[in-house]
Amino acid sequence: MSMTESFVSIRNLYKIFGNNAPAMVSYAKAGMHKKDMLQAYGHVLGLRDINVEIKKGEITVIMGLSGSGKSTLIRHLNRLVDPTAGEIIVNGTDIMKLDRARLQQLRRTQMSMVFQKFALLPHETVLRNAGMPCSVRGDGRAKTDQTARKWLSRVGLAGSEALYPHQLSGGMQQRVGLARALTSNSELMLMDEAYSALDPLIRSSMQELLLELQKDLQKTVVFITHDLDEALKLADHLVILKDGEIVQQGEPQYILLNPADPYIEDFVSDINRARVLRVRSVMEKTIAEDDGYEVLDGDETLERAILRSHGAADKSFAVHSDGTRVGTLKMTDVLKALVPTAATGRNHTNV
Numbered sequence: 001m002s003m004t005e006s007f008v009s010i011r012n013l014y015k016i017f018g019n020n021a022p023a024m025v026s027y028a029k030a031g032m033h034k035k036d037m038l039q040a041y042g043h044v045l046g047l048r049d050i051n052v053e054i055k056k057g058e059i060t061v062i063m064g065l066s067g068s069g070k071s072t073l074i075r076h077l078n079r080l081v082d083p084t085a086g087e088i089i090v091n092g093t094d095i096m097k098l099d100r101a102r103l104q105q106l107r108r109t110q111m112s113m114v115f116q117k118f119a120l121l122p123h124e125t126v127l128r129n130a131g132m133p134c135s136v137r138g139d140g141r142a143k144t145d146q147t148a149r150k151w152l153s154r155v156g157l158a159g160s161e162a163l164y165p166h167q168l169s170g171g172m173q174q175r176v177g178l179a180r181a182l183t184s185n186s187e188l189m190l191m192d193e194a195y196s197a198l199d200p201l202i203r204s205s206m207q208e209l210l211l212e213l214q215k216d217l218q219k220t221v222v223f224i225t226h227d228l229d230e231a232l233k234l235a236d237h238l239v240i241l242k243d244g245e246i247v248q249q250g251e252p253q254y255i256l257l258n259p260a261d262p263y264i265e266d267f268v269s270d271i272n273r274a275r276v277l278r279v280r281s282v283m284e285k286t287i288a289e290d291d292g293y294e295v296l297d298g299d300e301t302l303e304r305a306i307l308r309s310h311g312a313a314d315k316s317f318a319v320h321s322d323g324t325r326v327g328t329l330k331m332t333d334v335l336k337a338l339v340p341t342a343a344t345g346r347n348h349t350n351v
């Protein structure tokens with residue numbers, strides 16, 4: 001469990017769509033699910049009893065199939081959608097208690113959004129688009145341009161300032177979207193399927209860029225995706241939604257090794273586990289200083305361990321983190337971890 005403080009707390013959140021939504025909350029609280037509510041009362045249960053702590057400086061990924069409630073959930077964070085019941089606390093403030101002006105201020109100063117369709121202004125240059133948050137809050141032209149230039153350069157777009165959005169590829173347009181979010185200097189970045197419209201290779205490089213920026217900036221990011229590979233690559237904390245409910249949430253590695261139910265098992269069954277699982281998640285926490293094993297970093301993938309073992313199944317490694325011995329990796333455990341474990345017969349808990 002992370003000890004970092006929460007930047008956003010979502011507590012007992014319910015969202016029901018329909019004419020008589022508040023009256024439906026008691027049914028949802030009593031355990032009624034989406035399908036039954038639609039059948040019995042003609043109301044859509046968008047979200048049911050959602051509890052998530054979004055930690056400062058981490059990437060929280062909300063993942064689920066189409067219609068599972070991802071967009072509805074992220075839209076609660078800036079109150080584009082109001083809850084039917086429950087609480088959303090952003091940086092210590094209950095956002096349901098804010099009047100219009102204070103809500104506007106919170107949106108401007110604490111949060112930024114990166115959209116799937118980029119949402120750039122077509123008749124403004126890259127520089128103007130990236131500087132938008134500064135000009136909206138009234139910064140002068142020189143300061144706005146300076147800030148925009150800085151972030152455009154940071155996302156790899158130095159030299160493109162004078163171009164217009166239609167002159168850019170999709171990947172470049174999304175870099176402008178990212179630069180615009182960074183220019184706002186807000187703590188919380190909301191990314192709604194931000195990379196879903198991009199080609200696989202471009203998408204992958206945008207994921208790398210986000211991780212690289214994150215090392216320096218440590219923003220609080222909420223990232224929505226329906227792609228499990230993307231979720232596993234980016235998430236510090238992964239929340240999996242189904243039919244408006246959280247099926248499982250936690251560290252991605254933990255979820256992979258300990259799927260909570262058959263739905264998650266099924267979901268993760270096609271993942272290349274050797275490439276996603278880390279040595280630290282599979283090692284034993286036993287330490288013998290003088291065993292003479294070769295050293296492997298805890299953040300390496302199992303694939304790397306397999307390469308280093310040259311196929312020797314009886315080999316073991318000394319696992320290090322920041323130069324200190326933290327455990328022992330047995331190749332027999334690596335082999336076991338490569339095969340999904342049934343939810344009922346868990347073997348690996350030392351994440």
Ligand SMILES: Nc1ncnc2c1ncn2[C@@H]1O[C@H](COP(=O)(O)OP(=O)(O)OP(=O)(O)O)[C@@H](O)[C@H]1O
Nearest residue numbers: 017044046064065066067068069070071072073226
């Ligand atoms: N304004 C609305 N009125 C009625 N039902 C809605 C409304 N908005 C969302 N819903 C329903 O709430 C559920 C969750 O929708 P949501 O758009 O949040 O899902 P999603 O996971 O973001 O899906 P997608 O990936 O397709 O965008 C769906 O059943 C949807 O039909």
